[in-house]
Amino acid sequence: MLDIKLLREKPDLVRERLASRHGGDDAKVSEVLALDERRRCALAEVEKLKAQRNAASKEIGALMAQKKSADADAKKAEVRAIGDRITALDHEVAEAAMRRDELLLTIPNVPHPSVALGATAEENPEVRRWGSPASFAFQPLNHVALCEKLRLVDFARGAKLSGSGFLLYTGWGARLERALINFLLDLHQREHGYQEVAPPFIIGEHCMVGVGQFPKFRDQAYAVQEGLDASTLGKLYLLPTAEAPVANIHREEILPGADLPVRYVAYSPCFRAEAGAAGVGTRGMIRVHQFDKVELIKIVPPEFGYDELEAMVRNAETVLQRLGLHYRVINLCTGDMGFASAKTYDIEVWAPGQGQFLEVSSCSNCEDYQARRMNLRFKDAASGDNRFPHILNGSGTALARLFVALLETHQRADGSVLVPEPLRPYLGIDVIPIP
RNA sequence: GGAGAGGUGGCUGAGUGGUUUAAGGCGCACGCCUGGAAAGCGUGAGUAGCUAAACACUACCGGGGGUUCGAAUCCCCCCCUCUCCGCCA
The missing domain is CATH 3.30.930.10 (Bira Bifunctional Protein; Domain 2)
Structure with a gap:
């Protein structure tokens, strides 16, 4: 499959070189890029949330070690809400990635510049x-x-x-x-x-x-x-x-x-x-x-x-x-x-x-x-x-x-x-x- | 097909819920030491995402799902390897 980074950085080059190939249509490239964008947005957000949760979980561990169970329970409730959001975003990331890669597998390789343009x-x-x-x-x-x-x-x-x-x-x-x-x-x-x-x-x-x-x-x-x-x-x-x-x-x-x-x-x-x-x-x-x-x-x-x-x-x-x-x-x-x-x-x-x-x-x-x-x-x-x-x-x-x-x-x-x-x-x- | 055991970093091998975001050992790289080497000492080192780069952060302990504030660790499903038995070229 093609390098997603190449598609991201030079989409027009890829489009142009794929134009003369069967199955290399524009719409697929656009959809791959859209799915990739969606995945990256969700990923950035979920990673931030996970960092928060990891830090909070560590605090809970410390509180429990000090037998401050009331404080720990309060913290747990707080973190639980983050967890739900993470689950939802994780699914969104996974689904966008899956659909992106599925589509990417159907796009042919780009021809070497020395290859003659032609149809048959x-x-x-x-x-x-x-x-x-x-x-x-x-x-x-x-x-x-x-x-x-x-x-x-x-x-x-x-x-x-x-x-x-x-x-x-x-x-x-x-x-x-x-x-x-x-x-x-x-x-x-x-x-x-x-x-x-x-x-x-x-x-x-x-x-x-x-x-x-x-x-x-x-x-x-x-x-x-x-x-x-x-x-x-x-x-x-x-x-x-x-x-x-x-x-x-x-x-x-x-x-x-x-x-x-x-x-x-x-x-x-x-x-x-x-x-x-x-x-x-x-x-x-x-x-x-x-x-x-x-x-x-x-x-x-x-x-x-x-x-x-x-x-x-x-x-x-x-x-x-x-x-x-x-x-x-x-x-x-x-x-x-x-x-x-x-x-x-x-x-x-x-x-x-x-x-x-x-x-x-x-x-x-x-x-x-x-x-x-x-x-x-x-x-x-x-x-x-x-x-x-x-x-x-x-x-x-x-x-x-x-x-x-x-x-x-x-x-x-x-x-x-x-x-x-x-x-x-x-x-x-x-x-x-x-x- | 039946029964059992097991899959953790380059290798080996601990780890059965929270300074393990993986101990110890071997091997590796670099440095110190040395005339040079070995030993010793020290430092470092995985993959991927994010970034112009670095730092930070996130994910990865066969794969997937679940429980939980938190999973290498508990539960479910799957895959693979090994041993024994049966069948078989």
């Missing part, structure tokens, strides 16, 4: 491209045809098990998926300096709020219930991304400054309800309810936030370069960015069978927006202050679409697929054969 994905500036689209001396197949021919994914039986949007990987497909996961984890852990973690796949609601998934995207999550106990519904969720548990690892902690930067890499499946997206790109593996992903998370001092973001994008690009996949990097405009992000790069890989670029990575600096929500701080060694760090997340990368691009790019005339060199040690073969 069409206005995202392209940053760079790598490689060139694969060209074929034959008629290339799309990934669905390749998967069926090579028996890598059984779409029909996946749907039979769990409905459309769920995949059953089979044979070399299952092994390729596992090889990719291991390759990505090893690359980031061994070569890029990330510490590997394996998080729970079911996570508490507070983690979802912490990263900004909730309250806004509640409708996109799979909620979990414990057995037959309906009262537990809504406490736990299947994770939509490893960002949710991993970014929260240090929530409500004060990290020693020397521990920063913290860099984590984690594999997890990702579960997304994709409510309202039915019928849009649902064929094949492009948009599914469950996919694998290797996620990168960084917790860094604000001074390094943007350098670390650039490095993170390069780390994700390395994946595509090693696998020989053509891609482009784009910089999301204000209107296309995620809720919690201040600046986002997307990496899109070329899928020849689709004739289009597919998003396989999204790298964001959320600045201190998430840290504030989860109350994660670090102790600045120089100043001794507790400060909110920048939290970054990036896919490194998402797998289903990487799988698609890899098959479609490296297919051969007979329909078999060449295994890129870095995956061969993991798979033990050079070519995925026709069964």
